[in-house]
Amino acid sequence: MFSNRKTTTGKWLAYLGLWIFAAGLAFSEIFGIDDMPHLLKSASIPMIVIGLLMIITSNFFNKKSSDIS
Secondary structure (H helix, E strand, C coil): CCCEEEEEHHHHHHHHHHHHHHHHHHHHHCCCCCCCHHHHHHHHHHHHHHHHHHHHCCCCCCCCCCCCC
């Protein structure tokens, strides 16, 4: 996922998307953490979706085959 064939922008999108996805998953009700603020519970699904979209979008930022060493 974070190989040499991605551009710098693609790597940034993948890393940030992974962290945003992980934060959204941690704040979701899947793990059943009690006393979670309602704002974090309601923001978890959009964070998961945004993280996945960033990871998918990072796949379109590839280097040209002649630039890969």
